[in-house]
Amino acid sequence: MTDPAFWRGKKVFLTGHTGFKGAWASLLLRRLGAEVYGYALPPTHQSALFVTARIADDIRHRVADIRDLPTLRAAMAEAEPDIVIHMAAQALVRPSYEEPVETFATNVMGTVHVLEAARHLRSVRVILNVTSDKCYENNGKGVPFGEGDRFGGDDPYSNSKACSELVTHSYRHSFFNANGAARVATARAGNVFGGGDWARDRLVPDAMQAFLAGEALRIRNPNSVRPWQHALDPVLGYLTLVERLASDERFVGGWNFGPDAASEVPVGTVVERLIALWGEGARWTADAGPHPHEAAYLRLDCTKARNELGWTPRLDLAQGLRLTVEWYKALREGRDLRRLSLDQLDQVTGAAQA
Secondary structure, three states, rough: OOOOOHHHEEEEEEEEOOOHHHHHHHHHHHOOOOOOEEOOOOOOOOOHHHHOOOHHHOOOEEOOOOOOOHHHHHHHHHHHOOOOEEOOOOOOOOHHHOOOHHHHHHHHHHHHHHHHHHHHOOOOOEEEEEEOOEEEEOOOOOOOEEOOEEEOOOOOHHHHHHHHHHHHHHHHHHHHHOOOOOOEEEOOOOOOOOOOOOOOOOOHHHHHHHOOOOOEEEEEEOOOOOOOOOHHHHHHHHHHHHHHHHHHHHHOEEEEEOOHHHHEEHHHHHHHHHHHHOOOOOOEEEEEOOOOOOOOOHHHHHHHHHHHHHHHHHOOOOHHHHHHHHHHHHOOOOOOHHHHHHHHHHHHHOOOOO
16 A cells, blocks of 8 residues: 555656556555656656546656766756656567667666666655566466576567676666665566557557457467556556665565456457457457567466565456546547546545545
8 A cells, every 4th residue: 555645745757658557656655645757758648647637747857868968967967856766668579679778778777877867866765666567587387587687688679678687786786785775676567558559559548449440450479478467557566566675685685466366368359359348340360470589478476566565466357458448448438547547546545535
């Protein structure tokens, strides 16, 4: 459970705030009373959550690139944040095959730049780098990965996230190891969904775009099993971790945030549930390919977060999908998506109405 008293008045420098998870994090941080200084590229879709929920009205919004170290340094120094949360990334596997240089530059050197900018500021007390469940070397055995397992990754995206973890480890031990230094952790989650996501080649936003257009959803691998979770569950985990880090150095290091076992189901199961929730002729068809390699079934062991942070997912798969379909139907109907997004956030967190 997040503590509004902790966040009230805290200055948070959030990279990637225009992205899907970053926008939900921005909404939640403002709901908790934090001052948010966002640093990111422009949103990539006209109906992104950042746009439709009018998040720029509530935060210090700067459009810039984490690959630009001088600009990033200046922005962070101006903010003088208490907390740095790094979420900016090239966040998709398939585009990483098309743009590997951009992927590594953003996900690896971008992490270097954020940590380098933060280490020169005395105001920073906590740094959280949000990576991915795909940072682990996936041997395809289906055994849940724990925080101490080996990093790896065959595709550029997964490999870049493993590198981001290694960069963070190096900076933590090289520059943040003295008494009074900022405490540094990483957070690993994946396969998130929710309202306001328009990323291509991801199941739920692909489904929503197809259904909105009255088209059949094309499915590559209906039998592939994945762990599914609404974006607010890991975001709540990230903020809980930051709270613990601020008071106790024992919480430095890596942390997994994944769904319960009941939310680990085949792609086809998720699609059928989305079709049932959407109705109105929603349908799917097989997409024969060809397709680039995708990692085998990947699971996270989240025992550490449950036992040491007291974090557990608040939404099961059915609840998360219901909220998601509600959001996209509200978009189609022209409803106030800021109000709806805040209402959904309050349903999940129990936050008081502002």
